Amino acid sequence: MSVGLSGLAGAVVSVPILSYLLSPLLRPEPPRWIDVDDVSKFEIGKTVLRSIVEFSPLPWAGQTAQTAIWVRRTATDEFIVFAVNCTHLGCPVNWQEQAQIFLCPCHGGVYYADGTVAGGPPPRPLFRYQARIQGTTLQVRSLGLQVATP
């Protein structure tokens, strides 16, 4: 009986502890639209780096509250927004303006301007954010860290 009671006590105590440890999973933020910048700041045909605050940051998050994105304006009211994470293992991809390719420094992944894989180990094209124009502002929908789960 003492074993049983101790087991019960352990089970009861573990509920708040496990919930606390797993709280990021149990209380995810719903996705929302985030302002990026005024559309006039983006040249058609160019891919530029921006940063957004995707989720409500903790007060001590500092610089890690930011998420970087690559924004490409393909037409007056058409934008493609890429996550900077290479779809191979997450390293940040570098845009080469002249060559119009993204290069990943970690294992040599290469992507074309539209995010499709040009070479190297990435298993799929760059992850995209949903983008829309609200008035004169470019907005993206929060996404979080994406992974190419098989």
Place this chain on the structure above:
Amino acid sequence: MSPGSPSSPASTSETRSARGAAPKRGALRRAYDWLDDRLGIGENILPVIQHPVPRNVNWWYVFGSATLVAFIFQVITGVALAFTYVPAPNSAYQTLQFITHQALLGKVVRGIHYFGASAMVILIALHAARVFLMGSYKYPRELSWLTGSLLLLLTLGMAFTGQLLRWDQDAYWAVVVAAEQAGRVPFVGPILVQIVVAGQTVGGATLTRFYATHVFLIPAAMFVLIGIHLYLVVRHGISEPPVAGQPVDRKTYQQRYRELIAHGIPFWPDAAWKDVVFALAVGAVVVLLAIVVGAPELNKQADPTEIQANPRPDWYFLWYFALLSLLPAGLENVVIIGAPLLAGLILLALPLIAPTGERSPARRPWAVVAVVIPAVAIAVLVREGVESPWSPRLPPPHFPAEFRAQYSGSAAAGLALFETESCSSCHAIAGTGGRKGPDLTTVGARLSREQLTTRILNGGGGMPAYGNTLTPDETASLVAFLSAQTGGPPRR
């Protein structure tokens, strides 16, 4: 005293000390006796320290205690670092810089922690190899191997989480890469990602979780496992060096071992002095490196918006980094998830698969192969990881002036394009450029102009197609430049 009169030895010594022969020794002796009576030193503790071990225990046996000493070094220096280090994203980097550059001897403490980590990884690998090669994991020491294997995995966990705490660029992207690897597990991948980064993306909660893991969670588990591991060492005794032709047999081993240690030597001090000497040597090397070389300077501060990053793990994981880079496409998911699982399973299942039989490596050639091949492979992969030829050089390297001076007209335009179109990120000519793609120093002698044009326009084999981004003139210039690369003496 006349013969026949009762006189006990105790009263004689007490009488002696009462006469003031050596009053100080008497008091010390009494103090020790008091403690001995309360703590049971002579009854329980001394027998453990002086337990008999086989006479022929040699220098190969020092790695276990050296690993423990390295661990103790890490705990002590880790506690010292924790007196200043603040695990919040905006403070971690600053407090570490303070420790490294301003705190009195902070550089040395951090250095000991850094080199001590490397020492511990090396020593635990040597210890595991020694135990494996001598078949000491066999009956009755299977649980020693199991607890030891768990300790090996936890040590690697400490090594990984420790690098993260620097919270510089390498650390930040290492977290992302680790989360992405975890994310390759089918079905539950995305959940694992969120567990690793403690949220939907890396943020304020991520660093503190890794701190708690590195400082509290894993060390607690290690303390428990080390306790069990040491208890088992005392219970079963230190294994004797193996003899070819004397396999382990459950029916006869215990008896044989007891006979062996019946004329064995006490562990302390007759065998332990080797452990002390080696541990002191290791400690001296670590402290010397900490003072002379010092801990590595921190990279730039962790910043998700800083895209110019070249993330690298610390040297003990470079081989895994290299392995992942060199894998053929398609094998990734299998290797990222399957390989660690398989390695873990083999480690844990070993004493259950081969608990008896020959112990001597002379009779177990496959055991020797199983150690030598991974060791060589890891060494080679670490070296590859350092060079990382598969990484494009960013920004695209520029050719030196003497090289440029050789070309004019179309070829000179081609040379400029070779740099601005990022060709030199992946291709090298005459020593300038990356090594991801083939070296092009003699490509003019290997490929015709048509072949060069086709390759540039269509790409292939990891190279992007430039057909949509280059004008025909630009392509012609590039081909002119590349056709001139025949590896001959410099022109003009």
